[in-house]
Amino acid sequence: xxxxxxxxxxxxxxxxxxxxxxxxxxxxxxxxxxxxxxxxxxxxxxxxxxxxxxxxxxxxxxxxxxxxxxxxxxxxxxxxxxxxxxxxxxxxxxxxxxxxxxxxxxxxxxxxxxxxxxxxxxxxxxxxxxxxxxxxxxxxxxxxxxxxxxxxxxxxxxxxxxxxxxxxxxxxxxxxxxxxxxxxxxxxxxxxxxxxxxxxxxxxxxxxxxxxxxxxxxxxxxxxxxxxxxxxxxxxxxxxxxxxxxxxxxxxxxxxxxxxxxxxxxxxxxxxxxxxxxxxxxxxxxxxxxxxxxxxxxxxxxxxxxxxxxxxxxxxxxxxxxxxxxxxxxxxxxxxxxxxxxxxxxxxxxxxxxxxxxxxxxxxxxxxxxxxxxxxxxxxxxxxxxxxxxxxxxxxxxxxxxxxxxxxxxxxxxxxxxxxxxxxxxxxxxxxxxxxxxxxxxxxxxxxxxxxxxxxxxxxxxxxxxxxxxxxxxxxxxxxxxxxxxxxxxxxxxxxxxxxxxxxxxxxxxxxxxxxxxxxxxxxxxxxxxxxxxxxxxxxxxxxxxxxxxxxxxxxxxxxxxxxxxxxxxxxxxxxxxxxxxxxxxxxxxxxxxxxxxxxxxxxxxxxxxxxxxxxxxxxxxxxxxxxxxxxxxxxxxxxxxxxxxxxxxxxxxxxxxxxxxxxxxxxxxxxxxxxxxxxxxxxxxxxxxxxxxxxxxxxxxxxxxxxxxxxxxxxxxxxxxxxxxxxxxxxxxxxxxxxxxxxxxxxxxxxxxxxxxxxxxxxxxxxxxx
Numbered sequence: 001x002x003x004x005x006x007x008x009x010x011x012x013x014x015x016x017x018x019x020x021x022x023x024x025x026x027x028x029x030x031x032x033x034x035x036x037x038x039x040x041x042x043x044x045x046x047x048x049x050x051x052x053x054x055x056x057x058x059x060x061x062x063x064x065x066x067x068x069x070x071x072x073x074x075x076x077x078x079x080x081x082x083x084x085x086x087x088x089x090x091x092x093x094x095x096x097x098x099x100x101x102x103x104x105x106x107x108x109x110x111x112x113x114x115x116x117x118x119x120x121x122x123x124x125x126x127x128x129x130x131x132x133x134x135x136x137x138x139x140x141x142x143x144x145x146x147x148x149x150x151x152x153x154x155x156x157x158x159x160x161x162x163x164x165x166x167x168x169x170x171x172x173x174x175x176x177x178x179x180x181x182x183x184x185x186x187x188x189x190x191x192x193x194x195x196x197x198x199x200x201x202x203x204x205x206x207x208x209x210x211x212x213x214x215x216x217x218x219x220x221x222x223x224x225x226x227x228x229x230x231x232x233x234x235x236x237x238x239x240x241x242x243x244x245x246x247x248x249x250x251x252x253x254x255x256x257x258x259x260x261x262x263x264x265x266x267x268x269x270x271x272x273x274x275x276x277x278x279x280x281x282x283x284x285x286x287x288x289x290x291x292x293x294x295x296x297x298x299x300x301x302x303x304x305x306x307x308x309x310x311x312x313x314x315x316x317x318x319x320x321x322x323x324x325x326x327x328x329x330x331x332x333x334x335x336x337x338x339x340x341x342x343x344x345x346x347x348x349x350x351x352x353x354x355x356x357x358x359x360x361x362x363x364x365x366x367x368x369x370x371x372x373x374x375x376x377x378x379x380x381x382x383x384x385x386x387x388x389x390x391x392x393x394x395x396x397x398x399x400x401x402x403x404x405x406x407x408x409x410x411x412x413x414x415x416x417x418x419x420x421x422x423x424x425x426x427x428x429x430x431x432x433x434x435x436x437x438x439x440x441x442x443x444x445x446x447x448x449x450x451x452x453x454x455x456x457x458x459x460x461x462x463x464x465x466x467x468x469x470x471x472x473x474x475x476x477x478x479x480x481x482x483x484x485x486x487x488x489x490x491x492x493x494x495x496x497x498x499x500x501x502x503x504x505x506x507x508x509x510x511x512x513x514x515x516x517x518x519x520x521x522x523x524x525x526x527x528x529x530x531x532x533x534x535x536x537x538x539x540x541x542x543x544x545x546x547x548x549x550x551x552x553x554x555x556x557x558x559x560x561x562x563x564x565x566x567x568x569x570x571x572x573x574x575x576x577x578x579x580x581x582x583x584x585x586x587x588x589x590x591x592x593x594x595x596x597x598x599x600x601x602x603x604x605x606x607x608x609x610x611x612x613x614x615x616x617x618x619x620x621x622x623x624x625x626x627x628x629x630x631x632x633x634x635x636x637x638x639x640x641x642x643x644x645x646x647x648x649x650x651x652x653x654x655x656x657x658x659x660x661x662x663x664x665x666x667x668x669x670x671x672x673x674x675x676x677x678x679x680x681x682x683x684x685x686x687x688x689x690x691x692x693x694x695x696x697x698x699x700x701x702x703x704x705x706x707x708x709x710x711x712x713x714x715x716x717x718x719x720x721x722x723x724x725x726x727x728x729x730x731x732x733x734x735x736x737x738x739x740x741x742x743x744x745x746x747x748x749x750x751x752x753x754x755x756x757x758x759x760x761x762x763x764x765x766x767x768x769x770x771x
Contacts, residue, residue, distance in 0.1 A: 031233035053191040060219025063266035066195035103141030166194030177209035221263020262369025317376040322364035395431035440577035500542040503554035547653025550618030570594035622651040642669035656684040678715035731757035
C-alpha cells in the first residue's frame, strides 16, 4: 500500500460517519488493527478474476470500527496500483433505509458507482450511467444488475461492494436472499465485504441462503497494546506531546482506560478527546457531552437485545461491580438455567465478560465495556451518589492522582452558587486517592449546599443516617458558621462585636450555648436572635482564644473552624483539609500538637519543630510557648525549656493545668528560681475544681522529686493564707519534713483528706505507719 506523501493537518474526526472523511483523514485516523487491514488487502490481491471470489463479513459491536475499516479498505484499494487496476470500491450510506427489494439494492450499487466516477473526475461516465439508470424500471432487479455489470465491463474493473449494516439490507430483502446468492455466484466480478453488529442467522443456519458463504472477521475490543498505539498515533497527529509523555510515564492508567472502554476504538477516541484538553477545562461537562455523543451507539446496542437479555443487563449494570450468577438469579427471580443462558448470549455478543471473583475459584460477570455501564448508570440510577459513579470512574481512568489533586485545588478555589458543583466536588473527592483531599472536597461541597440551602441534594449525596452520619454533624457546624458569618457582616468594620466574632474559636460547650441563644426549643432560628446572649458567649470565647494562641492565630483559627470544616482543633483530618484549602501550615501543626496526649507519642524533633512553627506565626499565645517548653523538657534541655515555660506563664489567661506543668519545668532548671512561677501558677488555681486539684497533686509529686517542695509550700502559704487548701498544705508539709506522723496531730476532718493527698504525692512516707 502506498502511503500519502502530503502533510496532514489534524482535526477531530467525524466519529459516526467515516464516509465524510477524505482519503488523507482516513489514512490518518485508521490507526487500529493494521494487521487485519493488511490481511484483507492481501486476500483481495489473490482473488482470481476467473474464479468465484471469497465474500467477507466483518462482525463487531457498534463502535468497534467496522465503518472505519470499510472506508480504509476503499482507500487502500485506491492507493494500491494492482488493486486500483482491478477493483472499484463502492461505498454506501451506513444505513440503506431505501432498500425494500433486491432491485433497490442493485440501484443503490449503481448510485454508488456513479458517485465514485464523479469523485474521480469521470463526469461524462457518471452522467451516462445516471441516464441509463433513469431508464430502468425501479422494480426490474435484473435490469439494474445488468446495467451494473455492463458498466463494470466497460470500465474493465471488478466491483468491491463495501456494505455497512449488511444485516439490515439482508433483513429487508430476505424473500429474495437466494436470488442474491445466485447472482453473486454467477458473477465473479462482484465481491461483497459487509459489516454487521451481529452475526447473521443465515451464516450458521444450514438451511439459509448464505450458510457457509461469507468468510467472517470478528472485531473484538482492541488489546491494551493496540489501544496504546491508537492513543499515541492520535497524539502524534495532534502534536500532543503531553499525552505521549503521560502514556509512557503511567502505563497503569492506560490499563484503566482500556478497562473503561473495553477496547472499543470509538469510545477510546472520544475519551482521548477529553484527555487532550488536560485538566483546565470543565471535565464534567466534557464527559457529559461525551456520554451524550455515545447515546445513539449505546442505546442502539441495548435495544437490539431481546427483552430478557435487556432485563439481565439492567441488573448487571446497576450492580456495577462484578456479580455472580447466583446474585443475578436472586435479583431477577429467575431460574438459574435461564440466567446462565442469557449470560452466555451476552458473552457471545461481546457485551458481558467473565472475571475471576476475589479469593474464590468462581467466576463473576460484568459489562465488558465499563463506559457502557457508566452510561447506563448515569441514565437510570435513582440515587444521586450512585449516578455519580460514572464521573468517579472516568476521573480515575483519565487522570493521575497528581492531576486529580491539581484539579481539586482549582475547583476548591472557585466561587460557586450552583449545587451541581457540589456534586462534582463529591465525585472528585471519591476519585482522588488521598483522605485529606477527600475531606477538603466534601467540606467544600457541604459549604456550597448550605449556601444554596439545598437539603435535597445533601440527602441524595450522603448516607446521613448511616455510614456518613459524621457529615451531618459537620453540616450542622457549617450551618452555625453561616449564621455567625451573617452576624459578622451585619457589624461595622471596626466594631468590637465584629472583632470578637473574627477571633473566637468555639468549643463543644460554647457551641451548645450559642445554639441555645440562636435557636428555640424546636431547633428553629429565633426571630429576633437574642444578640446580647450570643455576644456574651462570643466575647468570652474571643478573649480566651487570643490568650491561648495570640491575636493573629486567633483570626486564622476562627475563620478555619467557624465554617464547620474542622469540628475541633485536634481534628487532624479537618485541619489538614483546611491547610490544603487555605495554604496555612499553622493549622495542621497545631492539630498535631493537640492530637497527642504526650510529647513522647511523637518524635521530639517534630514536636519541637511544630511548636516553633506555631510561634513563628504568632508568639503572643501561651499554648505555643508551653508546647515548646514540653518538647525541650522531654529531651532534658531544661534551661531552654524553662525559658519557654516562663514566657507561657506570664501570659494572661493561662489555665492552672498548663501553668502548673510549666512551673515544674522551671523548677527542673537549677539556674532558675521557681518560687515566683509557683506563685503565678497557684494564682490560677480554683480549689473547687477537682481536675485542678488533681493537677496540683501531680505538680507536688514532680516538685518533690526535684527537691523543691519547700518552695512550693512557701508559695502555697502565700497564695492561700486563709487555709482554703489546708489538707493539701498539711500533706505537703509532712512531705517537706519527711514525717507522716505530723498528720496524727490534725483534726479528723483534716487528717483523712491530708493522708489521701500524702498517699498520692509521697506514698513511701506512709509505709512505716502502716507497719
